[in-house]
Amino acid sequence: MVAAFGSMANLGGDPAELAGARLQPPSPEHWLGTDHLGRSLVPRLLEGVGVTLLLSSIAVLATAVLSTALGILAGYAGGALNDLVMRLVELLYAFPSIVLAILVAAVVGPGRPAAMAAIVLVTIPLMTRLVRAASAAVSQRDYVTSAIVSGVRLPKILVRHVLPNVSGTIAVQGTYALSVGILVEGGLSFLGLGVQPPQASLGVLIQEGGVYMVAAPWLIIAPGVVLILAILSINVVGDGLRDRFEPRETRSLR
Amino acid sequence: MSGEDGHPGGDVGAGPPVLELDEVSVVFSSGLFRREHVHAMRDVSLRIEPGETLGVVGESGSGKTTTGMVALGLQRPTSGAVRFEGVPGVAKRRRGLAGSIQVVLQHPQWSLDPRMRVGDSVAEPFGAATHRTRNEGDVERDRRVGAATHRTRDVGAAEAVRVMLEEVGLEPSFAERYPHELSGGQRQRVAIARALITRPRFVVFDEAVSALDVSVQAQILNLIKDLQAEFGFSALFISHDLGAVRYVAHRIAVMRHGEVVETAETETFYANPSHEYSRQLLEAL
Numbered sequence: 313m314v315a316a317f318g319s320m321a322n323l324g325g326d327p328a329e330l331a332g333a334r335l336q337p338p339s340p341e342h343w344l345g346t347d348h349l350g351r352s353l354v355p356r357l358l359e360g361v362g363v364t365l366l367l368s369s370i371a372v373l374a375t376a377v378l379s380t381a382l383g384i385l386a387g388y389a390g391g392a393l394n395d396l397v398m399r400l401v402e403l404l405y406a407f408p409s410i411v412l413a414i415l416v417a418a419v420v421g422p423g424r425p426a427a428m429a430a431i432v433l434v435t436i437p438l439m440t441r442l443v444r445a446a447s448a449a450v451s452q453r454d455y456v457t458s459a460i461v462s463g464v465r466l467p468k469i470l471v472r473h474v475l476p477n478v479s480g481t482i483a484v485q486g487t488y489a490l491s492v493g494i495l496v497e498g499g500l501s502f503l504g505l506g507v508q509p510p511q512a513s514l515g516v517l518i519q520e521g522g523v524y525m526v527a528a529p530w531l532i533i534a535p536g537v538v539l540i541l542a543i544l545s546i547n548v549v550g551d552g553l554r555d556r557f558e559p560r561e562t563r564s565l566r
Numbered sequence: 567m568s569g570e571d572g573h574p575g576g577d578v579g580a581g582p583p584v585l586e587l588d589e590v591s592v593v594f595s596s597g598l599f600r601r602e603h604v605h606a607m608r609d610v611s612l613r614i615e616p617g618e619t620l621g622v623v624g625e626s627g628s629g630k631t632t633t634g635m636v637a638l639g640l641q642r643p644t645s646g647a648v649r650f651e652g653v654p655g656v657a658k659r660r661r662g663l664a665g666s667i668q669v670v671l672q673h674p675q676w677s678l679d680p681r682m683r684v685g686d687s688v689a690e691p692f693g694a695a696t697h698r699t700r701n702e703g704d705v706e707r708d709r710r711v712g713a714a715t716h717r718t719r720d721v722g723a724a725e726a727v728r729v730m731l732e733e734v735g736l737e738p739s740f741a742e743r744y745p746h747e748l749s750g751g752q753r754q755r756v757a758i759a760r761a762l763i764t765r766p767r768f769v770v771f772d773e774a775v776s777a778l779d780v781s782v783q784a785q786i787l788n789l790i791k792d793l794q795a796e797f798g799f800s801a802l803f804i805s806h807d808l809g810a811v812r813y814v815a816h817r818i819a820v821m822r823h824g825e826v827v828e829t830a831e832t833e834t835f836y837a838n839p840s841h842e843y844s845r846q847l848l849e850a851l
Contacts, residue, residue, distance in 0.1 A: 463664020
């Protein structure tokens with residue numbers, strides 16, 4: 313998957329090139345066949361994975377920044393600020409993600425910005441809630457109390473003590489948010505509200521493939537499999553990160 | 567309240583008490599529409615003289631920890647006054663008092679930030695406190711301690727950390743280590759070093775030895791006594807462990823359901839507790 317991200321640049325030719333006859337099955341010349349306009353699927357797929365990942369990554373980065381700020385503040389401060397942030401976040405959480413995404417697309421208009429905004433809105437609740445929980449736990453610890461008593465100022469406490477101790481949660485949740493982001497992009501583009509053809513993304517490819525599902529099944533199977541693999545591998549990375557961060561925290565318990 | 571409330575002679579110093587709680591009550595509200603009230607402290611009056619350790623004992627939920635939080639200025643009393651060296655309003659003046667008041671807390675595993683080197687942890691209050699102008703008493707105290715600590719800030723911090731680690735019986739090389747490389751007792755020594763680096767006049771020890779092995783407890787209690795003799799701070803020593811309190815405290819206050827039921831000299835208290843509840847506690851020991 314990561315290799316696909318790197319080598320997407322120019323493997324197998326120009327994705328827009330009309331390489332041959334339309335709807336050809338896989339052949340030595342075009343490994344995954346050609347689509348309804350006669351474009352070879354391999355470069356299309358690589359472009360699609362790249363676009364999807366780039367878009368999701370940027371969106372998740374934005375989520376991470378927002379969620380970290382909101383979560384740390386809410387978790388540390390508690391009280392009214394915590395209630396306000398959490399109710400707002402729960403409001404977002406209450407929407408099924410695809411409905412929220414369609415809503416965003418309706419407001420912003422279909423396209424890449426809509427897909428990114430949708431990913432941010434869908435992933436913010438998940439991440440903010442967990443960062444808040446971690447921050448609330450860290451804020452109760454004795455070293456934070458000690459720092460408060462010693463007169464260390466609030467921004468310094470948040471940056472020196474709280475942020476480093478919730479960074480594990482942020483990293484783990486970031487990877488999960490990335491896989492959610494890929495799904496949201498896929499769903500939205502599939503509905504024609506996200507990335508717009510002729511640009512490829514996994515969602516666009518699946519949508520295009522769906523039209524010719526009976527005549528040319530390879531067109532939907534290939535991007536579908538890639539989507540599954542992408543999400544699977546991101547989750548494996550997330551689990552790995554979790555295993556790496558959590559034993560350390562339990563070890564320091566004794 | 568029964569038992570004597572006076573102070574043991576004039577040997578510990580004159581002037582106003584370092585810390586005084588005057589009829590302090592703390593009420594926590596909870597539940598639907600905040601209708602349920604929990605009285606964590608009811609009209610608690612305590613005095614801690616210069617150089618004195620007041621032990622506070624009582625079972626879980628008796629209001630010991632709330633008392634500590636009030637003394638630190640982290641919890642505002644619902645009613646009553648908290649005076650530090652005769653001036654009321656500790657919670658409002660918390661920032662100004664930073665460095666004069668310090669705390670050593672319960673859990674050795676969470677007392678130090680796992681992501682900070684020991685030296686940085688110990689230096690933290692030092693950096694925060696040296697921004698402020700220092701009191702005359704501190705200069706005098708520094709001279710008595712014989713440490714050239716609080717002079718220049720950057721050289722001062724590293725040197726002060728080294729001196730403090732030595733004071734608590736740790737090698738200077740501990741400054742480079744991370745907390746997970748230390749034992750529980752060593753971590754609590756570091757926590758004590760961090761608290762005393764600003765030469766506080768008042769320290770709250772909240773269950774500071776309760777999580778440690780008995781033999782390590784004894785070492786830490788000895789350390790606290792030695793350091794108190796050297797630095798002359800006053801202390802509030804909160805514990806459910808009557809044995810530990812007996813060892814370090816000059817006077818003892820017994821709390822139950824948020825009230826102080828007895829205050830007495832340590833010797834008097836262990837020889838002849840006057841309150842029924844105190845007798846029960848001692849029998850359970």
